[in-house]
Amino acid sequence: MPNLVPASLIDLSRPGHYVHWGFIDISVANLVVICVMVLVFVLAITLPFPHGRKAKR
Amino acid sequence: MSIDVEEHETASPHGATPGVAPTWTGRFRRWAVRDLPPDKLLPDTQPAYVASWIYVFGALTLAAFAVVVLSGAVLAIKGPAWWHVSSAGLFVNSVHLWGTELFFFFMVIHLWGKFFMAAWRGRRKATWITGVLAFVTSIATAFTGYLSQQNFDSEWIGTQAKDGINATGAGAFWNVLDFGQMLLWHVLLLPLVVSIFVGIHVLLVRRRGVVPPFDDSAGAEPAQAEPAGTAS
Amino acid sequence: MSRSRSFKPDRDVAEWKGPVVRYDLFKEVTVAFVVVLILAVGFAAIFSSPDEKPITLKSWSTAAPVDFVQTAITELDGTSGTARYGPPYNSTQGASQKLGPVSLENLAGVHIPIDTAQDFVVKPLLTLPGATALDGAIARYEGAGGAQRASWNAAYEKAAAKATYPGHLSVPSGSYGPVGLMMSDLLAMARSGALDGALTSSGQLYGTDYTKPLLFIADGQYMADVAGNHHLQGTQWGMMNETGSYPGQAWLWLYTMWYQIPPYSTSSNGDVLVWGTMMILTLLLALVPFIPGLRSIPRRARIYRLIWRRHYRSLSAGR
Structure with missing residues (x-):
């Protein structure tokens, strides 16, 4: 059977890396996702939003 | 042959508009049009305070939900074994997985945003609650998706999660090790429940509108507060 | 009939009578769908998805x-x-x-x-x-x-x-x-x-x-x-993890966290205690609008000043 995994450009099927911090033990992949989430949230509330055109009620 | 003569209500304790027949259909239409008039349902204006990127995360969550449902529908066409043996199937499965990751990603940011805006104010409590219900049922849907993968993930997650679910007593009726049961919950029952909660949530957002900002003018109490909701 | 109740800023808000701006619901939803579709297809093409063979x-x-x-x-x-x-x-x-x-x-x-x-x-x-x-x-x-x-x-x-x-x-x-x-x-x-x-x-x-x-x-x-x-054991916060280096179910962080700390990690009733705790917390999340103190957090955190800064700026400019 053909190996299907190399159908991806970046192979994530290799063993992951983990961060230990006290009792916390998290995969780098999950940590990246959570950090990006926080970053996107911060950007969403700080980046200027384009001005909308005034409309009549 | 008899002819039904429509008797129009002229008055009712609920403030009926004349011209609506006292039928279930007529009453439903009257209620729907009153609570969700077309310009509320499909608005072309927003209050001026709606000026932040945080407002796009609701729509992004809906969009991710659509991607997940569509990619799931493609997976359903060929059945559960397809994605293990075909690279096209694997690709569609990947879209389904990443769509799910994006769905939760956007939904959680949406939740944070709405929390910090206290978006339940002014008879919007039901909007908040249906949002939480959609979140919780989405987690259950994702869980059954992991169980339906027919791979090591499914085996491990099923045999581990059974202890928690058995401990609640639910395991007697909801067997996470029964692939057929979990697959049907994943592709039919739970998506239906999520869709219903999401649908009500969106209609409530349209009905009540987007929550206005806190009134920070010192000590101000607005002369006319919206009635604090028993309806919400 | 609306009873007159005292105004609570964490519960009530005045109806908006101010200006409105043009908005296109269909356009927003369509653009959002296209963006998410591109992201999902892009991630799928770049990273694929895991499929570790089952143990028989x-x-x-x-x-x-x-x-x-x-x-x-x-x-x-x-x-x-x-x-x-x-x-x-x-x-x-x-x-x-x-x-x-x-x-x-x-x-x-x-x-x-x-x-x-x-x-x-x-x-x-x-x-x-x-x-x-x-x-x-x-x-x-x-x-x-x-x-x-x-x-x-x-x-x-x-x-x-x-x-x-x-x-x-x-x-x-x-x-x-x-x-x-x-x-x-x-x-x-x-x-x-x-x-x-x-x-x-x-x-x-x-x-x-x-x-x-x-x-x-x-x-x-x-x-x-x-x-x-694969780092999937319960004691490894495994519930959040996926095989390989894929991101997993990050949304389960709280559920899996309880299993790491006493009394949950040591009790023979650990599973039912974790489930009970999560049900209470979920209920609390759903009922935030009703819970004094909890529902005041957003007003006290003042992050809303940032979100609605244009609104507050226009208010102070108009004063």
């Missing part, structure tokens, strides 16, 4: 035959995890978890009855055709009294602890009677793949229920070791 009784007994036999004897003598599980699989006394004085497991009862000796060992062996010696061994085992069986089982369990597999199963000799043949034939059956079929068989052609083979496999050490290599 065949692959387990081939990769770790000694672990398989050591597990199989506990299924026969009734000391395996599944055999002693309690509801919903069997009614082992004192096995079920309790929430205070109440055992929800016991209330729900035994709905998926499993007798590990019969279901995992004896019945599958009886499906093997033309095994005269084995049939004799099973008849001898089944015909023996409870004490005799327990003695054979104990002897085999003790011997199996020192078993090796140098190309064939080698168990130190002992007075385990017919159990030796039963175990070595069960191993041979598993390695041939026939045990997978026997345990999924529902008595008809079609089947979708994998409860029996999965419980059997999960009783062994092999599956836990494979999971440990």
Whole structure:
């Protein structure tokens, strides 16, 4: 059977890396996702939003 | 042959508009049009305070939900074994997985945003609650998706999660090790429940509108507060 | 009728009478869909998705035959995890978890009855055709009294602890009677793949229920070791993790966190305590709008000043 995994450009099927911090033990992949989430949230509330055109009620 | 003569209500304790027949259909239409008039349902204006990127995360969550449902529908066409043996199937499965990751990603940011805006104010409590219900049922849907993968993930997650679910007593009726049961919950029952909660949530957002900002003018109490909701 | 209640800023808000801006709902939803579709297709093309092959009784007994036999004897003598599980699989006394004085497991009862000796060992062996010696061994085992069986089982369990597999199963000799043949034939059956079929068989052609083979496999050490290599063990916050380097179910961080800390991590009622805690917390999240203190957090945090900064700026400019 053909190996299907190399159908991806970046192979994530290799063993992951983990961060230990006290009792916390998290995969780098999950940590990246959570950090990006926080970053996107911060950007969403700080980046200027384009001005909308005034409309009549 | 008899002819039904429509008797129009002229008055009712609920403030009926004349011209609506006292039928279930007529009453439903009257209620729907009153609570969700077309310009509320499909608005072309927003209050001026709606000026932040945080407002796009609701729509992004809906969009991710659509991607997940569509990619799931493609997976359903060929059945559960397809994605293990075909690279096209694997690709569609990947879209389904990443769509799910994006769905939760956007939904959680949406939740944070709405929390910090206290978006339940002014008879919007039901909007908040249906949002939480959609979140919780989405987690259950994702869980059954992991169980339906027919791979090591499914085996491990099923045999581990059974202890928690058995401990609640639910395991007697909801067997996470029964692939057929979990697959049907994943592709039919739970998506239906999520869709219903999401649908009500969106209609409530349209009905009540987007929550206005806190009134920070010192000590101000607005002369006319919206009635604090028993309806919400 | 609206009763007049005092205005609470965390609950009430005045209806907006201010200016409105043009907005295009359809355009927003369409653009959002296109953006998310591009992201999902892009991630799919770049990263694909994981698909680690499942463990079967065949692959387990081939990769770790000694672990398989050591597990199989506990299924026969009734000391395996599944055999002693309690509801919903069997009614082992004192096995079920309790929430205070109440055992929800016991209330729900035994709905998926499993007798590990019969279901995992004896019945599958009886499906093997033309095994005269084995049939004799099973008849001898089944015909023996409870004490005799327990003695054979104990002897085999003790011997199996020192078993090796140098190309064939080698168990130190002992007075385990017919159990030796039963175990070595069960191993041979598993390695041939026939045990997978026997345990999924529902008595008809079609089947979708994998409860029996999965419980059997999960009783062994092999599956836990494979999971440990993938960092999926409960003690490794594994519930959040995916095989390989893929992001997993980050949204389960709170659920899996409880399992790491006392009293949840040490209690024999850990599962039901975690579930109870999560249900209360979920209820709290749903009811935030009603809970004084909790619902004031947004107003006190003042992050809303940032979100609505244009609104507040225009207010102060107009003053």
